[in-house]
Every structure is written in structure tokens, then in C-alpha cells.
Amino acid sequence: MTQPYKIPGGTTIGHVHLKVSNIERALDFYQGLLGFEVIQRRGEDAVFISAGGYHHHIGLNTWHSLDMPSAPKNAAGLFHIAILYPTRKDLSAILRRLIDAGVKIEGASDHGVSEALYLSDPDQNGIELYWDKPKSDWPKTQDGDLAMITERLDLENLLAETA
Numbered sequence: 001m002t003q004p005y006k007i008p009g010g011t012t013i014g015h016v017h018l019k020v021s022n023i024e025r026a027l028d029f030y031q032g033l034l035g036f037e038v039i040q041r042r043g044e045d046a047v048f049i050s051a052g053g054y055h056h057h058i059g060l061n062t063w064h065s066l067d068m069p070s071a072p073k074n075a076a077g078l079f080h081i082a083i084l085y086p087t088r089k090d091l092s093a094i095l096r097r098l099i100d101a102g103v104k105i106e107g108a109s110d111h112g113v114s115e116a117l118y119l120s121d122p123d124q125n126g127i128e129l130y131w132d133k134p135k136s137d138w139p140k141t142q143d144g145d146l147a148m149i150t151e152r153l154d155l156e157n158l159l160a161e162t163a
Contacts, residue, residue, distance in 0.1 A: 016081050017059035020123045021068050023047055026060045029121050033101055034083075034094070057083075070124035080118070080126030091115060091131045092161035108153035112139040113146070115153050 020026040027047060030036045036049035039056050045063055048056035058081070071077055085091045095117055098105060107118035116130035139147040 015057050015059065016078075017061060018078075018081070018121075018123070018125050019065035019071075020060050020062060020121075020125075021065050021070070022122075023060060023062055025122050030058060030060065033097065033103070065123075073124070078125065080128050082116075082128040082130060085129065085131045088115065088131050088158070089161045091117070091129060092158050094129055095155065095158055096162055105155075108155055108158075110149070110151045110153045112149040112151075115158065117153075 018026075023044065023046075027038070027049075030049055031038060036051060036058065037053070038047055039050050039053075040048045042048070042061075045066065046059060046061040048059050050057045085094065095105075098117070098119065103119060105117055105119055107116075109116050109118070112133075114130045114132045116128050119127050119129070121127055139149060141147045
């Protein structure tokens with residue numbers, strides 16, 4: 001490995017598999033609340049869900065976690081999955097849905113490049129729901145480098161998108 005490798009610019013992260021303790025409870029959240037569609041069930045211990053008919057964005061399984069407690073927050077592992085919404089209005093709509101369902105929003109940030117909501121699923125897997133601002137609006141330093149920030153997101157202003 002003498003030559004440094006740079007991953008191709010068009011590379012994306014296609015899907016994630018989450019260990020859950022109860023498939024039906026997880027589906028109530030991911031399908032019933034967030035609106036993902038079931039693409040395929042694999043017996044009683046796995047289901048694949050997506051947005052827009054993709055083969056799967058999220059796999060939910062109980063292969064090693066059936067009826068088990070959530071992983072501790074202060075242990076190594078996945079911090080959160082991030083679900084990218086196409087528009088600010090779409091993020092506003094899911095925020096309104098979460099509020100109406102009484103789901104606890106654990107955080108809400110303006111990162112300069114995006115606006116994000118943070119919450120946990122029933123198994124305490126972290127979730128970020130976000131939309132990217134237009135690239136032309138991303139904050140830059142005087143040298144032209146990206147200058148991401150973390151500031152409080154104005155939820156009332158976000159909700160006004162779907163008022």
C-alpha cells in the first residue's frame with residue numbers, strides 16, 4: 001500500500017442493519033411513524049424497509065438481540081443513523097408528525113450545511129433526521145474551507161414550512 005487511496009466521490013452509504021429487540025415494535029416506529037415501507041420479511045426475525053422502493057435502506061433484525069435490553073449509551077458502537085430528507089418542508093412534516101405522536105426530540109441543530117433533528121428509536125438506536133442546505137449556502141472560512149457549525153435549530157421556523 002504505497003499509494004494513498006481516496007474513495008470515489010460518488011460513493012454513498014446504501015443501507016444499515018439495526019439490531020432490535022422486537023421486530024413489530026421496531027416496525028411500529030420505522031413504518032408506522034417514520035413512513036418507511038416494508039420491502040421483504042425474512043421469517044420472524046428480520047425485515048427490510050425502504051423509502052421509494054429501493055431494495056432496502058434499513059434492515060431490522062433480532063438475530064442476536066431478541067428480547068434483549070438496549071445497548072448502553074456509553075459503550076463503543078453506532079452513535080446514530082442519519083436519514084436524509086429531500087427538502088426542508090419534508091423535514092418540517094416529519095417534525096410535526098413526531099410532535100403529534102409525543103416522540104421526544106433529543107436535539108435539534110443547524111450545522112450550517114444542514115438542519116437536523118435527533119431522537120432515538122424504541123431500542124435506543126440514535127437517529128438523525130436532516131436535510132442538506134444548498135451547497136452554495138454552506139459556510140466557508142476565508143480560505144474557502146468548509147466551516148460547519150452547531151447552533152440551535154429554530155423549530156418554530158422549521159414548523160412554519162408546513163403551517
